[in-house]
Amino acid sequence: MSNAPIGFESTDHPVLAIEDLTVSFDGFKAVDKLNLYVQRNEVRVVIGPNGAGKTTVLDLICGKTQATSGSIRFNNHELTKMSEHAIVRVGVGRKFQTPSIYENLSVFENLEMSFPRGRKVFGALTFKRTADVVARVESVAAEIFLDQHLYTQADLLSHGQKQWLEIGMLLMQEPELLMLDEPVAGMSVSEREKTAQLLGRISQGRSVVVIEHDMDFVKSIAHKVTVLHQGKILAEGSMDKVQSDPKVIDVYLGH
C-alpha cells in the first residue's frame, strides 16, 4: 500500500503547500515555521505526541484559527486570507475529532445538508430534493456503509457509524482535500478495517490528511507520515523510515 505516491514532490505540483506557517497563542508557538506539501491521490498521516500542534495545523488549513505568519496554498487559493465557508467551497473538507453530526436529523438529512447546492439564504429557502440529490445521497451512503440506515435518526447510530456519517457528509461536498481528525477513535477492529478500505477508496482523485494515534491503522493507510513535535516537523517519510528514526522513538513511539 505504501508504494505509489512517495517522493514525487519535485516533479508534481502539490495540491496543498504549507510554507513557514507559524501561529502563536500569547507567545506560545503552537505551530512553528512549518513546511508541508501534500500531493494529489496521497494519504498523509500526521502523528505526534499530545500538544504537538496536529489539530492546530488542521484548524489553520480550514480557517478556524488565524495564522500569525506564513502561507497555506491550496491549488491557486491562499487559504490564510479566506473565510471558513469560502475555504470549504473551494474544496477543503474537515472532520472533527469527536463526531460532529446533526443528532436529531436522519442519516439522509445529514448527508443532504452537505450537498453543495442551496448554500446561500435564498438558495436554501427554495432548495428542492431533486432526483440528483437523492441519487448522490444514496451513493455516498453506500460508500460509508450506511445505505441500510438512511432513515435512521443519527443519534441512534453507533459511535463508529457516526464517524462514517461525518466522513460521508464531507464526501457530499466533493472535496479535493479531505482532513480527518482521529477518524477511527472509538472504533472496533472490524470498523477500523472498513475505515481503512474506505480511505483507500476515497483518496482516489483527491488528497487526504489524517491525524491518528493508532499505529496499526496508520500503517495500513499512510502513503507518507509526518511526525510533529512542539509545532515543528520532527521527521517525514514512509512509515518504516519514520518508525526507525531514533528521534521519533525518543519523543513519541518509544514511550
Next chain:
Amino acid sequence: MNAAYEKILGGRSGLAGLLILGVLLLVIFPLGLDIFRLNLVGKYLSYAFVAVGLVLCWGYGGILSLGQGVFFGVGGYCMAMFLKLEASDPISTKIQSTPGIPDFMDWNQITSLPAMWQPFHSFSFTVLAVLAVPTLLALVIGMAMFKRRVGDVYFSIVTQAIAAILSILIIGQQGLTGGVNGITDLKTLMGWDIRTDSAKMILYFVNAGLLFACILFGRYILTSKLGRLLMAMRDKEERVRFSGYDVASFKVFVFCVAAMFSAVGGAMFTLQVGFMSPSFVGIVPSIEMVIYAAVGGRMSLLGAVYGTLLVNFGKTYFSETFPELWLFLMGGLFIAVVMYFPNGLAGVYEKQGKRLMAKFSRKKMTPSEPVKPKAAAKPDSAGAHLDGANLEASK
C-alpha cells in the same frame, strides 16, 4: 402528493392545528366577545406577531433577542406617524399657533413639520416603511453582530441595550416623537374612522389574517432546508460553518424576518389601539414578549399565539380581579412555566397528546413493539415534521 399541502400546512396534523386556531380566532372570539373585549384580543394578537417571530429566531435559530420591542415600536410608530398627520389637518388644528402639524409639535414650539415626517403623508410609503425600516435596522444590527460572531448572551444584552437606547431617544425627542406620551389621538385611516365598532371589527379580522400569513410564512421557512439549517446551527454551528455555509447570513436572515413580523404587529397595534408610545419599545415590553413565546413553547409557531393570549388574558384577569396581587400571580405563572413546562404549552400538549396516542395504540399492538422515530419517516415527508414534532428533538 400536494407539495404545498405537506410543506406549508404541515400535513393533516399541521392543518388541524391551524384550523383549530382559525376557528378560535375567526369564529369563537368574534361571536362570543363584545367589541371591547374583541378589540382587546386584537391588541393581544398584535403582540403574537412578535412571539411568532421569536419562535423563528429564538426557538429555531437560537438567537435570543431581548429587544423585539424595538421593531414592534418602529413599525407601530411608522403607522402612528401616518395616522397622526391625517388627524392633524389644518381645520382640526386651527387653534394651534402652527395649524397643520401634530399637536405635540406645537406644544414643543416647533413651527414646521420636520423632514423626517414629510414622507409619512403617503400611505404607500408608510406601508413600505413599516416593513422596511425595522427590517433594515435588524439587518444592520445582525450584520454588525453575527459577522463578528457575537452570540448567545452577549447578543441578548446588546439587543436589550438597543431597546433601552431607542426608548430613551423617543422620550428625549419630545418635539419629534411625542415623548413619553407617544403619538395619541389617532382618528382616521385615509378618511376611514378607526374608532368605530365596525372598524375595530374589520381591523381585528385584518390583524388575524396577517397573523396567519406570518405563521404560514414561518412554516414555509421552517420546512425548507433553511429551517433545518437553523436547527443544525443551533446545535452544531461549527459543523454547518465547515460544510460551506456562511452561518452569519442565515442568522441575519431569520433575525430580519422576526423583526418584520414584529413591525407588522406594531402597525396593527397602532391601528387597533389608536396610539403608540415608548412603553412598547423598551426593555420591559421586549422581555414580556419573550415570555409569551416561552409560555407558548418556543418551538411552536401556533403555541406562540396561545402563549400570548394566555399571558395577556392572565394579565387582564388578575389585574381586574386582584389589583394588588396581580404582578405576583403573573410572576408565579412565569416561574411555573420555566420550572415545570420548559417547552411551554406546546410541550404540554405534545406530552399529553403522546400519552393519549400511546393509550390508543396499546390496544392495537403489543406494548413491546418499538415506536418508529419521527425522523425515520420517508424522505419526502422527513422535512415536514413541524412544531411539536421538533420539540422532542430539541430536548
